[in-house]
Amino acid sequence: MLRVAVIGSGPSGVYTAQSLIEQQTVPDIEVYVLDRLPCPYGLVRYGVAPDHEKIKSLQNNLRTVLEHPKVHFLGNVEVGSPGLGVQELREIFDAVVFCVGAATDRHLGIPGEDLPGSRPATDFVAWYSAHPDAAATRFALAARSAIVIGVGNVAVDVARMLSRRAPELAATDMPQGPLGALADSHVEDVWMIGRRGPSQAKFTTKELRELGALPGTQVVVRPDELALDPAYRDPGELPAVGRRNVEVLRGWAERPADAAHAAEHGRRIHLRFFLRPVEVLGDADGVRAVRFERTAPDGHGGVTGTGEFEEIEGQLVLRSVGYRGTPQPGLPFDEATGTVPHKEGRVLRNGTPLPGLYVAGWIKRGPTGVIGTNRPCAKETALSLLADAATLAERATAEDPMAALTRAGQRPVPWPGWLAIEAAEAEWGHGLGRGTVKLPDWQGLLAAAHSADVTG
Structure with a gap:
């Protein structure tokens, strides 16, 4: 038998497990999907905005893989903690695939970035998504003006959530704390700002159009800023997404100013x-504005500063300029790219493959692409692992991964524990007169999960 550990139960981890069990070359294979959280699905559960129910329904497809007889989900397993490093994992499993994503946000590297009221957008996403690590996080939303720095899909999500009314979100799985904060929100103006032009923005057209469909919200664009982008004037050479984005923005820019419409x-x-x-800009009491330098296209796909400056008022600043991978204990790490060096998914140290160690997803290729991009990435890694199967299976491994993990100081939450969490969230939501509502903290999640030990 070939026993494989996949570290991470988000799309890249689940697609890796799926590629391994669907192949025909190694029929006797068992895949253990380990996650630090007691809940599966990674960013599909804790990164996709609660009002994106169609995308969140991808959990049903991931669930099918995790319920396969040859796949075993074990949550609440802290890889890298004392007693469960790479060496211990290799004693339990024939191969280990790290699918741990990119866990931290990138920084702007400007003065005042850490003032009170200036936060990473990832904090805001974790808060409204009920990530247990964010249980102590609070966003009072007393600001009248909020500034979102970045023009990717996460920035669009954040801008949209800041503009939503609580009744629109009551039917989602958003926990009560964030829902109440949105009900009390004073935010009137949300600024989403990019350093380059509209043709280079990273958001997708579907996400962009949603901003224009928000009830009680007006989208404002400046035609002069759009026209500054050469590709905006002639978008024919742009990729399809860029052309569609330009069409949407042009429609908003050409809309005549209507005071009565704005008043609505x-x-x-x-x-x-x-x-x-x-x-x-601000002080110990909080931020009051952000100072920007106007830029202009440099003719080579970038921008250059013009020496002209503008201040935009805001009492809340959310930075959304990308994610970054973090070093994994026991693995080599490329600080420049925030990824683990690899060749076709095989982890490399000084150009030499490390036997039995593999990567897939963002920790492999960087935080790029959409959810579907993880499929070919995972398949490439799985094919490399399977090509090495004969050598990997020669090693003797521990007989029972669950027992070995327990001896290593872990208290794994298996699939029945996750089902107990699902049941508890449905029950809690029902008691609130809503649908399923996420449990927002570690204590609640683990109490629900371990109730399965008692109930069977």
Whole structure:
């Protein structure tokens, strides 16, 4: 038997497990999907916005893989903790595939970035997604003006959630704390700002269009900023997504100003381009504005500063300029790219493959692509592992992974424990007069999971 551990139960981890069990070359294979959290699905559960129910329904497809007889989900397993490093994993499993994503946000590297009220967008996403690590996080949303720095899909999600009304989200699985904060929100203006032009924005067209469909919210764009982008004037050479984005933005820019229409909308989303943040302004009491330098295209796909500056008022600043992978104990790490060096998924140290160690997903290729991008990435890694199967299976491993993990100081939550969490979340939501509502903290999640030990 070939026994494989997949570290991470998000799309890249589950697609890796799926590729391993669907192949025909190694029929006797068992895949153990380990996750630090007691819940599966990674960013599909804790990164996709609660109002994106269609995307969140991908959990049903991932669930099918995790319920396969040859796949075993074990949550609440802290890989890298004392007693469960790479060496111990290799004693339990024939091969280990790290699918741990990119866990931290990138920094702006400007003065004032760490002032009170200036936060990573990842904190805001974790808060409204009920990530247990964010249980102590609070966003009072007393700000009248919020600034989102970045023009990717996460930035769009954050801008949209800041502009949503609580009744629109009551039917989602958002926990009560964030829902109540949105009900009490004072935010009237949301600024989403990019340092380059609209043709280079990273959001997808579907996400962009959703901003224009928000009830009671007006999208404001400046035609002069859009026209500054050469590709905006002639988008024919752009990829399809870029062309569609330009069409949407052009439609908003060409819409005639209508004071009566604006008065109907209590909130506004301002899309700004060619502005580079240079300083977050404020003091110990909080932020009050962000200072930006106007930029211009440099003719080579980048931008250059013009020496002209603008301050935009805001009492909340959310930085959404990308994710970054973090070093994994026992694995080599490329600080420049935030990834683990590899060749076709095989982990490399000084150019030499480390036997039995593999990577897939963002820790392999960087935080790029959409959920579906993980499929070919995972398949490539799985094929490399399977090509090495004969050598990997020659090693003697521990007989029972569950027992070995327990001896290593872990208290794994198997699939029945996750089902108990699901049941508890459905029951809690029902008691609140809502649908399923996420349990927001470690204590609640583990209490629900371990109730399965008692109930059977």
